[in-house]
Amino acid sequence: MSESPLPSWRPGTTRDRILDFLDRAADVPADERVAYIDNDGTMWCEKPTYVQFDFFVDALQQRVADDASLAERPEFAAVLAGDMAAIGEIGLAQVAGALAALFDDQVPEEFDAAVDDFLVRYRHRTRGTGLNGIIYAPMLELLDELRARGFTIGIVTGGGTDFVRRVGRRCYGVEPGRVVGTLIGYRFDRDSEGKPIVRRTISQVGTANEGGPKVEHIQAQIGRRPILAIGNSGGDREMLEWAQASPHGGLGILIDHDDAEREFAYESTAVTFAEAEPITAVGARLGWVVVSMKDDWETVFPS
Amino acid sequence: MSESPLPSWRPGTTRDRILDFLDRAADVPADERVAYIDNDGTMWCEKPTYVQFDFFVDALQQRVADDASLAERPEFAAVLAGDMAAIGEIGLAQVAGALAALFDDQVPEEFDAAVDDFLVRYRHRTRGTGLNGIIYAPMLELLDELRARGFTIGIVTGGGTDFVRRVGRRCYGVEPGRVVGTLIGYRFDRDSEGKPIVRRTISQVGTANEGGPKVEHIQAQIGRRPILAIGNSGGDREMLEWAQASPHGGLGILIDHDDAEREFAYESTAVTFAEAEPITAVGARLGWVVVSMKDDWETVFPS
Numbered sequence: 387m388s389e390s391p392l393p394s395w396r397p398g399t400t401r402d403r404i405l406d407f408l409d410r411a412a413d414v415p416a417d418e419r420v421a422y423i424d425n426d427g428t429m430w431c432e433k434p435t436y437v438q439f440d441f442f443v444d445a446l447q448q449r450v451a452d453d454a455s456l457a458e459r460p461e462f463a464a465v466l467a468g469d470m471a472a473i474g475e476i477g478l479a480q481v482a483g484a485l486a487a488l489f490d491d492q493v494p495e496e497f498d499a500a501v502d503d504f505l506v507r508y509r510h511r512t513r514g515t516g517l518n519g520i521i522y523a524p525m526l527e528l529l530d531e532l533r534a535r536g537f538t539i540g541i542v543t544g545g546g547t548d549f550v551r552r553v554g555r556r557c558y559g560v561e562p563g564r565v566v567g568t569l570i571g572y573r574f575d576r577d578s579e580g581k582p583i584v585r586r587t588i589s590q591v592g593t594a595n596e597g598g599p600k601v602e603h604i605q606a607q608i609g610r611r612p613i614l615a616i617g618n619s620g621g622d623r624e625m626l627e628w629a630q631a632s633p634h635g636g637l638g639i640l641i642d643h644d645d646a647e648r649e650f651a652y653e654s655t656a657v658t659f660a661e662a663e664p665i666t667a668v669g670a671r672l673g674w675v676v677v678s679m680k681d682d683w684e685t686v687f688p689s
Numbered sequence: 690m691s692e693s694p695l696p697s698w699r700p701g702t703t704r705d706r707i708l709d710f711l712d713r714a715a716d717v718p719a720d721e722r723v724a725y726i727d728n729d730g731t732m733w734c735e736k737p738t739y740v741q742f743d744f745f746v747d748a749l750q751q752r753v754a755d756d757a758s759l760a761e762r763p764e765f766a767a768v769l770a771g772d773m774a775a776i777g778e779i780g781l782a783q784v785a786g787a788l789a790a791l792f793d794d795q796v797p798e799e800f801d802a803a804v805d806d807f808l809v810r811y812r813h814r815t816r817g818t819g820l821n822g823i824i825y826a827p828m829l830e831l832l833d834e835l836r837a838r839g840f841t842i843g844i845v846t847g848g849g850t851d852f853v854r855r856v857g858r859r860c861y862g863v864e865p866g867r868v869v870g871t872l873i874g875y876r877f878d879r880d881s882e883g884k885p886i887v888r889r890t891i892s893q894v895g896t897a898n899e900g901g902p903k904v905e906h907i908q909a910q911i912g913r914r915p916i917l918a919i920g921n922s923g924g925d926r927e928m929l930e931w932a933q934a935s936p937h938g939g940l941g942i943l944i945d946h947d948d949a950e951r952e953f954a955y956e957s958t959a960v961t962f963a964e965a966e967p968i969t970a971v972g973a974r975l976g977w978v979v980v981s982m983k984d985d986w987e988t989v990f991p992s
Contacts, residue, residue, distance in 0.1 A: 417858075438923040493909065551912050562912035563866055572908040574901030574927055582931040584908045598877030605797065605887045607910050609854050609865035624877055628885040634734075 387557055388578040391531050394630050394685040403527070405473065405677050405681035407614070407637045408535055414537050414634045421614040422566075422604060423525075424541040425550055428618045428641050429558065431520040433650040434511055437553075438545050441504045443486035449488060459484070472534055483591065486546070486570070490588040494613045495549065499550040499612060515687075521557055522641075525616075529558060532614075540564040540608060544596045544621055548586070566603050568595040596621030612636065618643065619654035620665045626674060642666050645680040648687075694733075694834050697827040697988040704985065706978050707831070710917070710940045711838055717916055717937045724917040725830075725869075725928060726847040727797060728853055731921045731944050732861065734823040735791075736953040737814055740856075742846050744807045745788035747897070752791060758974045762787070786894065789849070789873070795893040797851065802887055804855040813953060824860060825944075826991045843867040843911060847899045847924055869906050871898040899924030904931050905947050915939065920958035921946065929977060932957075941977035945969050948983040951990075 410453040411419055426432035443465055450457045450466070453523035461484035464472035473481050489497050507519055510520050532539055541560050543550045554560035571590025577583050579620035593599045601624050603611075616620070618641040626638030643652050653664050669676045679686060698704040714722055716812035729735035746768055753760045760769055764787040774786050792800050813823050820912060835842055844863050846853045850870035855985070857863035874893020880886050896902045904927050905913075918925070918932035921944040929941030946955050956967050972979045 414796075488722070494912070494914075499733070547909075563910065568858070569909055574907040576902045581934040582904065582905055582927055584931075597869075601877045601885065601887055602875040606850075606872055607866065609850070609868070611797075626886055628887075631884040 390659060392524065392527050392657070394527055394683060396682055396684045397684065400675055400677055404637075404639065407675075408531060410635070411535060411537070411613060418610070418613060418632075418634060419535070419537045420540070420610045420612045421537045422540045422542040422629070423529075423539070423543050423615070424611045424619070424622050424625075425545060425553070425615040427498070427654055428616055428622075429521060429525050430517075430524075431510065431513075431529050431649060433652065434645075436545070437508065437517075437520075437547050438661060440508065440511070441501065441549065441595065442482075442488070444504055444507075445488050446485065451491055459569070461485070483588070486591070487588045491585050493583050493585060497548055499644060501549055501569075502556075513687075517557060521688070522683070523685045524683045526558075526591075537614070538564070538610070538617065540566060540604070540612075542600050542604060542615075543567045544594060546570070547595075561602055564608065566595065566600070566607050568592060569603075598624045600625040614639070616641070618665075620668075623665060623668060626637065626669075627672065630672065630674065638669070638672070640665065640669040640674050640676045642676055642678050644678050645683075645686065647680075649679055694729045694845075695733065695827065695830050696829055697986060699985055699987045700941070701985065703917075703978055703980055705897075707940075707942065710978075711834060713938070714838060714840070714916060721913070721916060721935075721937060723913045723915045724835050724840045724919070725843045725845040725915045725932070726832075726918070726921040727922070727925050728844050728848060728856070730946065730957055731919055732824060732828050732844070732953060734813065734816075734818075734825075735898055736955065739848070740811065740820075741852050742788075743811065743814070744804065744852065745791070748791050748803065752839075762767060762789075780794070786891070787885070790891045792889060794888050796886050796888060798867075800851055801855055804852055805859075807852070808855065808859060811921065816990075820860060822990055825986070825990070826988045827986045829861075829991070831919075840917070841867070841913070843869060843907070843915075845898070845903050845907060845918075845928060846870040847871070847897060850898075867911065869898065869910050871895060872906075901927045903928045917942070919944070921968075923971075926971060930973075930975065933975065941972065941975070943968065943972040943977050943979045945979050947981050947983050948986075948989065950983075952982055969976075 392401055393520035399608050423429060426436055446462055446465060456462055461476055461481045464476060474641055505517060508517055513519055539560055540552060541554045545567050547565060547569050550567045551562040551565045554565045570593040573585045573587045575585050595603055611632060611638040612629040613632045613634050615625045616624055616639040629636040632636045643650055643654060695704055729739055749765055749768060759765055764779055766786045767779060806928060808820060811820055816822055842863055844853060844857045848870050850872050851870060853870045854865040854868045857868045872895040874890035876888045876890045878886050878888050881893050898906055914935060915932040916935045916939040918928045919942040920929055932939040933941045944956060946953055969979055
């Protein structure tokens with residue numbers, strides 16, 4: 387173990403640029419030392435499937451054990467068969483909506499318990515590890531370094547807010563209010579004894595938290611502009627540009643998945659936004675720090 | 690100055706019940722030691738007019754100095770004349786919407802600067818003091834006591850989120866993401882140089898943050914249930930009941946404005962919710978701590 391900061395990062399331009407930025411951030415008022423970080427593909431591995439997708443599949447399997455007729459619904463049949471072509475034909479949004487509806491009307495405590503139960507049982511489809519084996523070690527070190535320098539850290543994800551809030555608390559030490567994701571609705575209600583409760587209301591699902599809406603939702607929920615944003619896909623572009631354009635001189639960092647051997651090699655694209663220009667080319671052109679997973683990371687996953 | 694906690698609170702049942710609750714809260718996990726506090730009429734004086742209303746009037750006067758024709762618009766004429774009957778006839782929501790629209794399309798930095806400029810110039814209509822003269826001293830002490838005991842504090846207001854975020858930071862030391870109010874929309878945009886900005890979009894004003902929506906909006910924005918909630922009006926009822934019903938054994942505190950001599954005497958009602966039963970009667974029936982400003986507070990305003 388090296389004594390230098392960011393030991394899982396290889397020495398070189400990328401690490402130097404990040405450390406230089408962190409040093410410069412000491413001059414930014416503490417209130418404005420704010421960093422937003424994407425989750426899937428930025429904090430942890432998103433291939434071959436999103437962890438949240440696996441959570442939904444796991445929940446579906448449990449429901450089907452109680453009610454086999456569920457498996458006949460086309461959206462669910464496609465998911466259970468792992469038939470990505472069929473899912474694409476039905477439409478990812480419709481499939482995701484049908485899966486999310488498995489938790490409709492639940493109170494948050496009930497949903498949270500289901501997520502927590504899944505997170506401890508989770509195994510990655512190809513690596514076979516639990517959650518700790520799919521979180522990028524260099525990113526955990528960067529979180530520590532940001533905290534040591536007084537940054538406020540938010541996780542800004544295309545995933546469901548409630549799901550990622552449990553992940554944020556468990557894996558990153560980020561409190562729920564600093565997780566900005568795709569929101570469902572919440573409905574004030576009373577239980578049979580008249581006690582107030584809140585119900586998760588899937589029918590009121592909000593705008594997908596990708597692209598410009600990431601910026602809009604940060605403003606609505608947290609109300610603080612970042613000086614640093616980190617992402618890996620086209621859906622992070624606006625957030626990274628917004629951070630970079632900070633009056634304090636901000637930075638955008640893009641993780642490039644170019645390491646087929648240790649992780650996966652793919653051009654990241656947003657779920658909802660098609661970009662004519664690959665996001666790595668956008669990043670290079672705009673002056674972001676583009677992190678090559680292959681060249682810049684000594685370690686990818688914690689050992 | 691007494692050595693006991695809450696020196697502006699008179700000894701007695703009310704103070705004892707609050708201190709007992711704070712002692713019991715030590716057994717609640719730190720993560721769940723969460724308190725939400727209303728602003729107008731709970732943290733500061735809301736009579737004879739809301740501070741945010743005065744802000745809008747002040748802004749309107751500045752605009753009229755540049756463009757006298759604005760004063761002819763019925764909503765604005767009523768406001769400038771202080772004609773509450775005319776405002777009622779036009780409808781408070783429509784008048785508030787017209788006033789809010791004075792700041793439509795602004796970037797947050799521009800709006801924040803306008804609020805900050807107003808807050809330092811603010812003078813209360815009858816007391817003649819600045820902001821420090823309208824904030825309740827006992828409530829500031831309670832904030833300090835809550836912080837000393839590891840509580841996370843949020844301000845949950847019917848007022849505009851952006852406005853109260855500036856107040857929260859300046860007057861209470863509460864960060865913007867922990868202010869939950871009535872939201873407008875935000876729209877991602879680019880300036881003439883192509884740099885990303887966010888514009889405040891008044892046309893997308895959200896559900897008024899009163900009643901059940903206070904609970905729904907807390908869940909969406911912060912995702913943490915309170916064990917303590919403090920309010921003063923019918924619009925706080927659901928939030929107080931929600932806190933009280935916490936599995937940890939929560940508490941609701943209601944401020945009763947019964948002190949005509951030192952503040953104002955009135956039955957608080959929510960802006961948008963009519964209650965057949967006065968909120969103080971609801972509070973007494975449900976077992977909230979109902980704070981008599983007249984009897985329970987030794988000091989109302991800081992000297």
